[in-house]
Amino acid sequence: MNPNEKKTACITGATSGIGAAFAGRFARQGYDLIITGRRKEKIESLSQALSQEYNIHVEVIIAELSNDKELEQLIEKISQIQNLEILVNNAGFAKQNYFHQEDLSAHEVMLKVHNLAVVKLCHAVVPNMLSKGKGNIINVSSLSAFCPFPTNAMYCATKAFINLFTESIALELKGTGVKVQALCPGMTRTDFHEKMGRDKNTYYKDSGMMKAMTPEEVVEISLQYLEKDKIICVPGINNKISRLLLKILPQAVIYKTASSMMQNI
Numbered sequence: 522m523n524p525n526e527k528k529t530a531c532i533t534g535a536t537s538g539i540g541a542a543f544a545g546r547f548a549r550q551g552y553d554l555i556i557t558g559r560r561k562e563k564i565e566s567l568s569q570a571l572s573q574e575y576n577i578h579v580e581v582i583i584a585e586l587s588n589d590k591e592l593e594q595l596i597e598k599i600s601q602i603q604n605l606e607i608l609v610n611n612a613g614f615a616k617q618n619y620f621h622q623e624d625l626s627a628h629e630v631m632l633k634v635h636n637l638a639v640v641k642l643c644h645a646v647v648p649n650m651l652s653k654g655k656g657n658i659i660n661v662s663s664l665s666a667f668c669p670f671p672t673n674a675m676y677c678a679t680k681a682f683i684n685l686f687t688e689s690i691a692l693e694l695k696g697t698g699v700k701v702q703a704l705c706p707g708m709t710r711t712d713f714h715e716k717m718g719r720d721k722n723t724y725y726k727d728s729g730m731m732k733a734m735t736p737e738e739v740v741e742i743s744l745q746y747l748e749k750d751k752i753i754c755v756p757g758i759n760n761k762i763s764r765l766l767l768k769i770l771p772q773a774v775i776y777k778t779a780s781s782m783m784q785n786i
């Protein structure tokens with residue numbers, strides 16, 4: 522890439538998993554990066570590895586996205602970047618608990634990280650992208666956006682918000698050169714489940730309907746979908762089958778299955 526044409530991609534939650542895979546993919550394409558996370562040592566070591574391997578500039582922003590001040594600092598930063606071509610709103614987490622037993626403050630954190638931060642970051646970058654007539658935004662949602670799941674109420678609901686929000690603004694922006702995608706992965710091998718107390722070495726399945734994808738596979742499919750202007754991206758055949766079943770099965774069957782899959786807390 523010609524240094525005068527240097528483009529920048531911003532990825533939230535790039536410490537590990539899907540965000541780190543997006544960072545690696547865009548670094549390989551020669552993008553400068555702004556990556557956010559909270560595990561300082563881990564994200565800084567990723568930053569160092571990518572900048573050395575691909576000769577790009579990587580800026581790390583340590584940000585708790587539920588913290589208003591830290592989010593505002595990130596927004597200010599990316600609003601000033603004229604050549605920001607890609608925004609991936611990827612940061613996210615899950616907590617498994619009955620809705621009423623979890624502290625309200627924990628629900629508020631999830632709303633802020635999964636929804637408010639996504640809305641604010643999109644709002645900050647779209648005008649600039651529009652003025653250039655190009656730009657890509659990927660909002661990382663989940664297969665859970667399509668299905669109610671007891672003990673995951675806030676996760677499912679905040680991800681469903683991402684889908685409708687993304688679809689609506691993607692339609693508003695149709696034909697402008699600014700593309701927006703809601704990426705809805707299913708089971709993916711990242712640090713996500715380990716943070717919920719699962720053992721990374723035994724939790725993921727290598728075969729069957731629950732076979733876990735790698736974050737790199739998810740990212741490749743997301744970018745292929747973006748190329749084809751598809752707004753909702755459900756990566757992988759198993760996830761596509763699940764989504765189809767969720768569309769065609771009677772709601773009563775879905776409720777029964779979801780309830781039977783609920784694990785003891």
Ligand SMILES: NC(=O)c1ccc[n+]([C@@H]2O[C@H](COP(=O)([O-])OP(=O)(O)OC[C@H]3O[C@@H](n4cnc5c(N)ncnc54)[C@H](OP(=O)(O)O)[C@@H]3O)[C@@H](O)[C@H]2O)c1
Pocket residue numbers: 533534535536537538539540557558559560561564584585586587611612613614615634661662663664705706707708709710711712713714716736
């Ligand atoms: N893994 C799956 O099976 C799966 C399935 C469907 C959807 N997803 C979605 O994929 C996205 C990426 O998750 P992942 O699976 O790659 O998990 P991951 O490896 O745990 O990465 C999550 C990233 O989000 C950041 N993050 C989490 N909470 C944050 C907060 N409050 N403030 C700021 N940053 C925060 C983490 O930062 P630190 O680690 O530095 O704290 C990390 O960089 C999430 O939105 C998740 O909901 C994952």
